Amino acid sequence: xxxxxxxxxxxxxxxxxxxxxxxxxxxxxxxxxxxxxxxxxxxxxxxxxxxxxxxxxxxxxxxxxxxxxxxxxxxxxxxxxxxxxxxxxxxxxxxxxxxxxxxxxxxxxxxxxxxxxxxxxxxxxxxxxxxxxxxxxxxxxxxxxxxxxxxxxxxxxxxxxxxxxxxxxxxxxxxxxxxxxxxxxxxxxxxxxxxxxxxxxxxxxxxxxxxxxxxxxxxxxxxxxxxxxxxxxxxxxxxxxxxxxxxxxxxxxxxxxxxxxxxxxxxxxxxxxxxxxxxxxxxxxxxxxxxxxxxxxxxxxxxxxxxxxxxxxxxxxxxxxxxxxxxxxxxxxxxxxxxxxxxxxxxxxxxxx
Amino acid sequence: xxxxxxxxxxxxxxxxxxxxxxxxxxxxxxxxxxxxxxxxxxxxxxxxxxxxxxxxxxxxxxxxxxxxxxxxxxxxxxxxxxxxxxxxxxxxxxxxxxxxxxxxxxxxxxxxxxxxxxxxxxxxxxxxxxxxxxxxxxxxxxxxxxxxxxxxxxxxxxxxxxxxxxxxxxxxxxxxxxxxxxxxxxxxxxxxxxxxxxxxxxxxxxxxxxxxxxxxxxxxxxxxxxxxxxxxxxxxxxxxxxxxxxxxxxxxxxxxxxxxxxxxxxxxxxxxxxxxxxxxxxxxxxxxxxxxxxxxxxxxxxxxxxxxxxxxxxxxxxxxxxxxxxxxxxxxxxxxxxxxxxxxxxxxxxxxx
Numbered sequence: 001x002x003x004x005x006x007x008x009x010x011x012x013x014x015x016x017x018x019x020x021x022x023x024x025x026x027x028x029x030x031x032x033x034x035x036x037x038x039x040x041x042x043x044x045x046x047x048x049x050x051x052x053x054x055x056x057x058x059x060x061x062x063x064x065x066x067x068x069x070x071x072x073x074x075x076x077x078x079x080x081x082x083x084x085x086x087x088x089x090x091x092x093x094x095x096x097x098x099x100x101x102x103x104x105x106x107x108x109x110x111x112x113x114x115x116x117x118x119x120x121x122x123x124x125x126x127x128x129x130x131x132x133x134x135x136x137x138x139x140x141x142x143x144x145x146x147x148x149x150x151x152x153x154x155x156x157x158x159x160x161x162x163x164x165x166x167x168x169x170x171x172x173x174x175x176x177x178x179x180x181x182x183x184x185x186x187x188x189x190x191x192x193x194x195x196x197x198x199x200x201x202x203x204x205x206x207x208x209x210x211x212x213x214x215x216x217x218x219x220x221x222x223x224x225x226x227x228x229x230x231x232x233x234x235x236x237x238x239x240x241x242x243x244x245x246x247x248x249x250x251x252x253x254x255x256x257x258x259x260x261x262x263x264x265x266x267x268x269x270x271x272x273x274x275x276x277x278x279x280x281x282x283x284x285x286x287x288x289x290x291x292x293x294x295x296x297x298x299x300x301x302x303x304x305x306x307x308x309x310x311x312x313x314x315x316x317x318x319x320x321x322x323x324x325x326x327x328x329x330x331x332x333x334x335x336x337x338x339x340x341x342x343x344x345x346x347x348x349x350x351x352x353x
Numbered sequence: 354x355x356x357x358x359x360x361x362x363x364x365x366x367x368x369x370x371x372x373x374x375x376x377x378x379x380x381x382x383x384x385x386x387x388x389x390x391x392x393x394x395x396x397x398x399x400x401x402x403x404x405x406x407x408x409x410x411x412x413x414x415x416x417x418x419x420x421x422x423x424x425x426x427x428x429x430x431x432x433x434x435x436x437x438x439x440x441x442x443x444x445x446x447x448x449x450x451x452x453x454x455x456x457x458x459x460x461x462x463x464x465x466x467x468x469x470x471x472x473x474x475x476x477x478x479x480x481x482x483x484x485x486x487x488x489x490x491x492x493x494x495x496x497x498x499x500x501x502x503x504x505x506x507x508x509x510x511x512x513x514x515x516x517x518x519x520x521x522x523x524x525x526x527x528x529x530x531x532x533x534x535x536x537x538x539x540x541x542x543x544x545x546x547x548x549x550x551x552x553x554x555x556x557x558x559x560x561x562x563x564x565x566x567x568x569x570x571x572x573x574x575x576x577x578x579x580x581x582x583x584x585x586x587x588x589x590x591x592x593x594x595x596x597x598x599x600x601x602x603x604x605x606x607x608x609x610x611x612x613x614x615x616x617x618x619x620x621x622x623x624x625x626x627x628x629x630x631x632x633x634x635x636x637x638x639x640x641x642x643x644x645x646x647x648x649x650x651x652x653x654x655x656x657x658x659x660x661x662x663x664x665x666x667x668x669x670x671x672x673x674x675x676x677x678x679x680x681x682x683x684x685x686x687x688x689x690x691x692x693x694x695x696x697x698x699x700x701x702x703x704x705x706x
Contacts, residue, residue: 001580002553002578002580002581002583002584003528004450004529004530004553004554004580004581004584005449005450005584006448006449006450006451006452006453007452007453008452009448009449009584009587009588012587012588012591013591014586014587014589014590014591015590015591015594016590017410017413017594017595018410020409020410020411020412020413028409031410033408033409033410034408035408036408037404037405037407037408038404038405038407038408042404042407043404043405046399046404046600047400047404051390051391051395051396051399051400052390052391052396053569054390054391054395054566054567054568054569054570054604055386055387055388055389055390055391055566055567055568055569056373056381056386056568056569057370057371057373057384057386057562057568057569058373058568058569058571059373060370060373084437084593084595084596085593085595087592087593087594087595088592088593088596091592091593095359095362096358096359096362097357097358097359098359099359099360099361100359100360116591117591117592119591120588120591120592175356176357177357200355200357201357209410213407213408214407214408215407215408215409215410215411216406216407216408216409216410216411216598216599216600217407217598217599217600218411218595218596218597218598225355227354227355227357228355228357230355231355231357231358231362233367234362234365234367235362235365235473236367237367237368237369238365238366238367238368238469238470238472238473239440239441239444239470239473240437240438240440240441240444241368241370241440242370242437242438242440242571243437243441243571243596244571245569245570245571245598245600245601246569246570247399247569247570247598247600247601247604248598248600248601251407251600
């Protein structure tokens with residue numbers, strides 16, 4: 001606290017990201033990172049980038065990356081926005097679209113950065129409960145609002161909301177914007193990108209951090225009608241002209257172009273998720289059906305906090321949220337088959353399992 | 354324009370960065386980039402960075418870079434903040450400190466991103482005129498305010514404000530924060546970092562884009578009292594947890610540690626600036642005394658816009674601002690000696706010179 005702070009700053013509750021441990025011997029299943037390295041084409045592209053060019057500003061429009069995304073998604077160039085990770089894209093989108101008189105609607109349990117943005121921009125919001133089995137019921141969002149946001153699949157639950165329900169929402173909710181955070185869509189979900197071609201009231205946000213294994217390079221993007229992208233560009237260019245550095249642009253293009261590697265690694269993660277879900281079920285865990293690179297799970301007779309500690313003491317790092325209603329769940333990232341076998345073997349050795 | 358935009362968005366006038374031409378045959382003296390490549394240690398560090406680690410999130414605190422900066426400036430670790438270029442650091446600082454009831458004070462002619470931030474955050478501001486020879490007179494800032502910001506040396510004028518005048522301001526202005534944007538301080542200016550050890554009402558912002566030749570890697574930082582840094586961290590962690598990617602952190606540390614290369618290249622630029630200023634003067638130009646890597650200059654009998662066009666038609670790109678009062682000036686980045694010789698030779702061939 002300082003008398004020099006803007007008055008609103010002392011009210012903020014910043015987002016707390018999952019731990020990035022400084023030690024190397026842990027099996028890290030706590031921040032939904034991809035267990036496989038990025039495409040070898042990324043290393044090649046970064047190593048070949050002429051470093052003497054770093055003296056020059058990067059392209060403020062990241063044209064090369066937007067063109068790659070346009071080709072990849074078969075969308076016009078001006079339907080694409082890029083930013084420094086999907087968190088920055090979300091932060092700019094909240095500013096561009098959700099500072100409205102009516103409240104923003106969002107799920108009660110979802111990505112916990114959303115309400116942080118609301119506090120940052122003084123946006124009124126209403127949390128809509130999930131069903132008992134953690135489904136998002138979009139019919140509950142049919143009420144006056146200044147915008148709607150949800151993650152699909154949702155985090156930390158892993159649940160997918162069907163595209164038909166999303167389209168029904170877009171047909172009804174024509175006076176405000178619907179943002180769909182598809183950070184985990186590539187692990188078996190069906191993207192709403194198709195809907196963005198036909199509806200101007202939906203913005204899709206995706207990331208290179210999960211399915212493209214580039215969490216360390218900070219690349220996110222948004223897809224939607226050109227008027228929405230123009231709104232995002234106005235805010236971005238009033239905040240920071242060059243959020244993507246030249247190396248990040250280069251690495252992202254290389255990752256996007258290696259479709260074969262992407263298909264192979266995402267399929268391995270999907271297969272391992274199914275194996276892990278089955279193995280956890282056999283150990284007496286409830287596993288919420290996941291379409292992501294993590295599972296959300298609890299054991300009927302063990303507390304989430306205790307289980308997390310037990311795993312940590314065995315060098316396995318998983319994520320636990322103390323939030324009421326989900327305090328007995330663990331969110332476990334899908335690692336390699338070997339890592340998940342170690343997880344299951346370790347759980348089997350738990351005295352109560 | 355779209356009905357989905359937040360109402361304030363249509364009022365924004367985004368910042369327009371200097372052109373990054375897509376052709377290669379231009380001598381680019383328009384965006385104050387360093388003519389020398391970054392230290393060879395940067396390329397080495399980036400090439401050796403294990404690219405498979407990019408699957409992991411970067412360190413959200415950029416600890417390695419903050420530690421390097423702490424060592425370099427002999428400051429405590431918690432007096433240091435880092436961000437995605439000094440533009441992002443400025444954007445976060447305006448949010449953290451300048452949303453006050455009283456107006457922000459800033460020079461009438463200065464870095465044109467400052468009033469863009471004011472519009473973005475709805476901050477009331479008052480522009481204080483420069484003297485006729487473009488000096489910042491800090492005694493004019495002794496009036497009620499919610500904060501003060503200026504660049505030192507100022508841009509686009511290149512003028513340095515003496516440290517004694519800054520200290521006098523800090524002694525009088527104890528109820529609001531003074532931010533000093535030292536983007537160009539390493540080209541012969543005296544930094545206020547020393548003052549930040551003794552005054553808690555000053556924040557210094559610097560960048561790796563100019564003197565460290567890393568405009569393409571996006572690294573900026575702020576130095577000041579730990580309570581100021583804590584305010585910046587609150588905003589940053591409510592906006593984007595990881596603005597600096599792993600490669601940028603690695604490259605920045607390598608650049609900072611190569612003090613010898615830094616000294617050598619900044620001295621070459623300073624020497625060439627003095628040569629260029631003298632040569633322009635001999636051609637009948639007024640040259641504002643510069644402590645930056647650019648000169649701000651006009652010719653008594655030629656319009657700035659015409660001169661810019663003449664240079665552009667000879668493959669020399671310089672910056673011209675159409676703002677009244679400086680519309681006949683050009684801002685010319687100091688390139689290599691060879692580039693500046695070409696500039697002077699080209700000017701000599703102008704029919705009216």
